[in-house]
Amino acid sequence: MLRKIIPFALLALLVSGCSENEKAEVTEQLEETVVKEQKGMEKSKEADLSVIDQVVIPTTIEEWKHTEPGLFALDYTLDHETSSWPKDARELSSEEKKQIESVVTATDDTSVMLQALQYYFGSNVYKDLLDKQINYAAVMNEPYLPKPTKEFVAEGNDEKVAPSKAFLLLDASSSMLLSVDGKQKMGIAKIAVKRFAKTLGEDNEVSLYVYGHAGTQEDKDKELSCTQIDEVYPFQSYKEKEFDTTVDAVAAKGWTPLAAAIQTVNSASKDMEGPLTVYIVSDGAETCDGDPIKAAEEFAQDNENRKVNIIGFNVDQKGEDQLKAVAEAGNGEYISANNSEELNNSIAEKWVIPSMTxxxxxxxxxxxxxxxxxxxYSIGQLSLKLNNAVTIESSRFREMIQLLVTEEMITKEQGEELTEMVNQRKDQLLAINKELKTAKDKEVDDEYERIHQNIDAWANEIEKNRAEQ
Known part of the structure; x- marks a missing residue:
C-alpha cells in the first residue's frame, strides 16, 4: 500500500508549481508508472502460481512415481511418514504460513490450492517406497537344471552314472575381485560352485579346495599365497548347508598357484580308487611360477578314470591358452565362460548326469x-507403509485446510470443497497401491509356477533321456 501512496504524494508536490499543460503531462506520466508497477506486482503473483500450476495430482502409478516431495516436508522422517499411529503435524513456521497465504490470496481456485498443498507438504517417502515395491522381485530357490550330459562313466553292466568322487578347486586369487556383468567374479563363481556341488547329489563324495586365498597380491606375500592350498570342505558325502557355508566364507586375495593346487589334490587322492575328476573354476593362468600342465599330466598319468576339467571364467587369451593345455594334459575338457550365465550353465550341462535320486x-x-x-509378506509390508504414508499425508493436508479456514484465509465452503478433493486424492492413491500389491502378488505366483513347470519339464526330459540309453 505504501508504494501506491508515494507516487500520488509525489504527484501532488510536482504539479503544485506547474502550468495546467505541464500538470496534465506530469500526471499522465506518473499514472503510467503506477499502472506499470501494479501490472508488475500482478505478474509476480502469476509467476509464483505458475510453478505450483505445474504440480500434477497423481491419478496413475506413473504420475505417482514422479511426485516430488513437498518443500516443507523434507524434514519428516520415514518413521513419521509411515507410522501406523499418525502424529499431529508440527506447527507451521512464519515462512510456511506466508507461502500458503500468498497462494490462497492470489487465487480462489481450490484445484490450485490442492496443488499448493502437495507442492509444499507432499510426502517425501513415495519415491523410495514405490521404487522398492515396483522393483521387488521374489527370490525363490530355483534349482539348477543341467541338461542331459554328453559324458558318462561306465560302471558295471554298462550302467551309466555320474562320477562318484569329485575334487572342486576354486580360484580365490585377487583377480576374482574384479567385476563381470556388474557383479564381482568371486560372488558369481561361488554361486556356480554351490549349484554344481548340489547337482552332483547327495550320493556322491566331494571335496573343495581353495587357492589364492592367503596373503595379498603384493610381492611380499607371494610365497605365502603360492604355497597355501587348503581343503576347506573335507572329502565326504555332500551336505548342502555345510558346503554352502564353507563356500560363502572364502575370500579372494592373492596369487594363482594353479600347479600347486593340482599337485595337492594329486597327493591327497593317491590311494583312492575308481573314477575321480578334478573340476577347476579359474579366471586366469598360473602366477606362482609353477607348471600346471605338468601337474595335470601327472595327475591323470596312466589312469583313464582320472580327469582334470577346467572352466575358464572371463579369461584373457594368454590365460585361456594355458588352461586349455592343462585340461588336455589332464585328459579333461576346457569350457570357456565369459559371463555369469555361461558359468552357471556350463559346468553341469557338460560334466554331470543326475541320478534318479x-x-x-x-x-x-x-x-x-x-x-x-x-x-x-514382504510385498504386504511395503504396501502397508505406502498406505500409511497416504493416510498421514492426507491428514496433514486436512489440518492445513482447517488452519486456513480458522484464520479466515479461505471460506468454509472452500475448505469443505478442498477437503473433499483431498479425500478423493487419498482414495485414488490407496486404490493404485492396492492394484500394485495385487500385481506383485501375481508375479510371485507366476514365478512359483514358472520354476515348477521348468522342473517338471526337465525331469521328464531326463527320464526320456535315460529310457533311450
Whole structure:
C-alpha cells in the first residue's frame, strides 16, 4: 500500500508549481508508472502460481512415481511418514504460513490450492517406497537344471552314472575381485560352485579346495599365497548347508598357484580308487611360477578314470591358452565362460548326469508354499507403509485446510470443497497401491509356477533321456 501512496504524494508536490499543460503531462506520466508497477506486482503473483500450476495430482502409478516431495516436508522422517499411529503435524513456521497465504490470496481456485498443498507438504517417502515395491522381485530357490550330459562313466553292466568322487578347486586369487556383468567374479563363481556341488547329489563324495586365498597380491606375500592350498570342505558325502557355508566364507586375495593346487589334490587322492575328476573354476593362468600342465599330466598319468576339467571364467587369451593345455594334459575338457550365465550353465550341462535320486531331490528343492508366503509378506509390508504414508499425508493436508479456514484465509465452503478433493486424492492413491500389491502378488505366483513347470519339464526330459540309453 505504501508504494501506491508515494507516487500520488509525489504527484501532488510536482504539479503544485506547474502550468495546467505541464500538470496534465506530469500526471499522465506518473499514472503510467503506477499502472506499470501494479501490472508488475500482478505478474509476480502469476509467476509464483505458475510453478505450483505445474504440480500434477497423481491419478496413475506413473504420475505417482514422479511426485516430488513437498518443500516443507523434507524434514519428516520415514518413521513419521509411515507410522501406523499418525502424529499431529508440527506447527507451521512464519515462512510456511506466508507461502500458503500468498497462494490462497492470489487465487480462489481450490484445484490450485490442492496443488499448493502437495507442492509444499507432499510426502517425501513415495519415491523410495514405490521404487522398492515396483522393483521387488521374489527370490525363490530355483534349482539348477543341467541338461542331459554328453559324458558318462561306465560302471558295471554298462550302467551309466555320474562320477562318484569329485575334487572342486576354486580360484580365490585377487583377480576374482574384479567385476563381470556388474557383479564381482568371486560372488558369481561361488554361486556356480554351490549349484554344481548340489547337482552332483547327495550320493556322491566331494571335496573343495581353495587357492589364492592367503596373503595379498603384493610381492611380499607371494610365497605365502603360492604355497597355501587348503581343503576347506573335507572329502565326504555332500551336505548342502555345510558346503554352502564353507563356500560363502572364502575370500579372494592373492596369487594363482594353479600347479600347486593340482599337485595337492594329486597327493591327497593317491590311494583312492575308481573314477575321480578334478573340476577347476579359474579366471586366469598360473602366477606362482609353477607348471600346471605338468601337474595335470601327472595327475591323470596312466589312469583313464582320472580327469582334470577346467572352466575358464572371463579369461584373457594368454590365460585361456594355458588352461586349455592343462585340461588336455589332464585328459579333461576346457569350457570357456565369459559371463555369469555361461558359468552357471556350463559346468553341469557338460560334466554331470543326475541320478534318479538327484532328480527327486531337485524336484523337492524347488520353492514351496513358505517361499510364496514370505514373498507376499514382504510385498504386504511395503504396501502397508505406502498406505500409511497416504493416510498421514492426507491428514496433514486436512489440518492445513482447517488452519486456513480458522484464520479466515479461505471460506468454509472452500475448505469443505478442498477437503473433499483431498479425500478423493487419498482414495485414488490407496486404490493404485492396492492394484500394485495385487500385481506383485501375481508375479510371485507366476514365478512359483514358472520354476515348477521348468522342473517338471526337465525331469521328464531326463527320464526320456535315460529310457533311450
Amino acid at each position: 538327484d532328480v527327486v531331490h531337485i524336484k523337492l528343492s524347488g520353492p514351496n508354499g513358505f517361499a510364496v508366503s514370505n514373498a507376499k
